[in-house]
Amino acid sequence: MRNSCTALVIVAVFLAIAGAPPVTADDATNPEATFKAFRAYFTKKFPKLALNDFVNGPYSMDADLRKQWQQIEELPPYDFAIERGKDMFAAAFKNGKSYGDCFPDKGIGIRQNYPYFDEKSGEVITLELALNRCREANGEALFSYVKDEMASLTAYMAFTSRGKPFDIKVPNDPRALAAFRNGERYFYTRRGQLNFSCASCHVQNPGNHIRTEVLAPALGILNAMPIYRSEWNSMGTISRRFVTCNSQTRGVPLEPQDEEFRDVEYFLSYMANGLPISGPAARP
Amino acid sequence: MRAFFVAASLIVIAAAMPARAAGSKADVDAALKAAQDAENAAGALKNRWIPTEQALAAAKKAASAGDFDTAVKEANRAEALARASIVQAKEQETAWKALVIH
Numbered sequence: 175m176r177n178s179c180t181a182l183v184i185v186a187v188f189l190a191i192a193g194a195p196p197v198t199a200d201d202a203t204n205p206e207a208t209f210k211a212f213r214a215y216f217t218k219k220f221p222k223l224a225l226n227d228f229v230n231g232p233y234s235m236d237a238d239l240r241k242q243w244q245q246i247e248e249l250p251p252y253d254f255a256i257e258r259g260k261d262m263f264a265a266a267f268k269n270g271k272s273y274g275d276c277f278p279d280k281g282i283g284i285r286q287n288y289p290y291f292d293e294k295s296g297e298v299i300t301l302e303l304a305l306n307r308c309r310e311a312n313g314e315a316l317f318s319y320v321k322d323e324m325a326s327l328t329a330y331m332a333f334t335s336r337g338k339p340f341d342i343k344v345p346n347d348p349r350a351l352a353a354f355r356n357g358e359r360y361f362y363t364r365r366g367q368l369n370f371s372c373a374s375c376h377v378q379n380p381g382n383h384i385r386t387e388v389l390a391p392a393l394g395i396l397n398a399m400p401i402y403r404s405e406w407n408s409m410g411t412i413s414r415r416f417v418t419c420n421s422q423t424r425g426v427p428l429e430p431q432d433e434e435f436r437d438v439e440y441f442l443s444y445m446a447n448g449l450p451i452s453g454p455a456a457r458p
Numbered sequence: 459m460r461a462f463f464v465a466a467s468l469i470v471i472a473a474a475m476p477a478r479a480a481g482s483k484a485d486v487d488a489a490l491k492a493a494q495d496a497e498n499a500a501g502a503l504k505n506r507w508i509p510t511e512q513a514l515a516a517a518k519k520a521a522s523a524g525d526f527d528t529a530v531k532e533a534n535r536a537e538a539l540a541r542a543s544i545v546q547a548k549e550q551e552t553a554w555k556a557l558v559i560h
Contacts, residue, residue, distance in 0.1 A: 207560075208559075208560075211559050211560045212559050215559045358558070359554055362554040362555070362557040362558055363550045363554040364546065364550055364553070364554070365505055365546070365547075365550070366507060366508075367507045367508070367509050367539070367542075367543075369546065371554070371557060373557050377557070377559065378557075421508065424507055424508045424509060425505065425506065425507055425508065426506035426507065426508055426511060428504060434504065
């Protein structure tokens with residue numbers, strides 16, 4: 175019985191893998207070529223959609239949802255997070271400094287530059303990580319990456335960048351290229367008992383339904399973060415979204431801000447270069 | 459008549475017994491170790507599955523309650539799931555490239 179169960183599960187995994195399109199990828203890491211191919215795929219798949227509309231996720235894919243969203247935007251559920259984040263951002267730490275002292279331009283209008291590759295440490299720095307490192311450097315306790323405080327801070331910072339295009343750089347540094355490639359690998363890798371990759375939903379099926387949800391396109395998917403999700407009845411950070419995606423495949427989620435998560439955020443943000451920041455936003 | 463009662467008693471006793479004799483504590487320990495080793499290997503590949511964790515937890519709970527039969531069954535299920543997640547992770551080391559847009 176045990177052997178037959180094992181065999182069944184293994185066969186199911188093989189069958190799912192065998193269902194992947196027989197396309198091969200070049201091993202050479204070339205972010206610019208990857209960007210062009212990614213952009214061309216989505217614009218060809220949705221030829222009537224204005225490029226900047228991709229940042230509106232499922233609302234760019236479904237006319238009925240779009241009407242509901244336009245009504246939601248009259249009294250946005252994320253407004254409280256912006257206000258709270260603004261107050262938190264301005265408040266002084268115990269040592270008299272504040273978040274603005276940790277960031278270029280005092281932290282205003284800079285969200286579109288995150289994540290970036292830090293050549294000193296050789297790692298990808300996301301906005302959430304930078305905020306917690308700022309707190310740590312100033313003797314403050316770290317915030318959870320998946321709870322309201324972090325969502326509020328990033329909501330305010332995104333709000334100050336609204337309309338500014340993503341401007342993510344991948345320097346010609348082998349470590350940066352490796353991080354980009356690792357993010358790309360993570361994005362396309364199937365995981366969890368359901369054998370889904372990020373791409374299974376957000377490349378192969380944007381606009382289609384998964385149960386009652388309309389799947390968002392991968393292009394521009396992070397421009398709207400953080401989001402107020404009706405399903406959560408609360409705000410959620412990029413970390414929360416990634417952790418939830420892992421769980422939805424029936425995989426044990428990685429820790430928030432794990433290197434893999436930071437690299438996939440780097441990859442996806444670079445793919446969205448030129449598209450405007452629209453966060454914070456509301457999602458079903 | 460006596461033979462009838464003996465036969466009936468044996469049927470009642472047999473029906474009350476588990477379908478299969480309960481595993482020993484040694485069987486449980488071996489099954490749990492095999493399952494945990496496989497799950498640790500999946501963890502090293504950053505590809506643990508939620509149902510594996512659930513089966514492992516059920517196996518440990520049953521073992522603590524002295525239900526060795528269930529413990530062995532759940533541990534075996536956990537091991538099978540963990541091994542499937544390892545197969546998936548190893549396949550995906552190269553298979554992910556097949557999905558790349560280019």
